[in-house]
Amino acid sequence: xxxxxxxxxxxxxxxxxxxxxxxxxxxxxxxxxxxxxxxxxxxxxxxxxxxxxxxxxxxxxxxxxxxxxxxxxxxxxxxxx
Numbered sequence: 001x002x003x004x005x006x007x008x009x010x011x012x013x014x015x016x017x018x019x020x021x022x023x024x025x026x027x028x029x030x031x032x033x034x035x036x037x038x039x040x041x042x043x044x045x046x047x048x049x050x051x052x053x054x055x056x057x058x059x060x061x062x063x064x065x066x067x068x069x070x071x072x073x074x075x076x077x078x079x080x081x
Contacts, residue, residue, distance in 0.1 A: 052063050
């Protein structure tokens with residue numbers, strides 16, 4: 001039996017999800033839910049922007065959104081939920 005890169009990525013995702021859950025539970029005793037949510041979304045936005053900037057620098061191309069309507073409808077749906 002051998003583990004591949006995909007298996008390692010799944011394991012890493014599970015561990016990070018667990019650690020994040022424990023961190024949120026600990027923070028919930030000190031902060032209100034809105035503050036935790038704003039912090040999580042702010043950190044996520046910064047990390048997403050950093051990823052896009054690194055990709056743009058690496059490939060010398062700016063990331064582009066699809067021209068079709070499907071991804072835009074998905075973004076609207078996720079934003080509404």
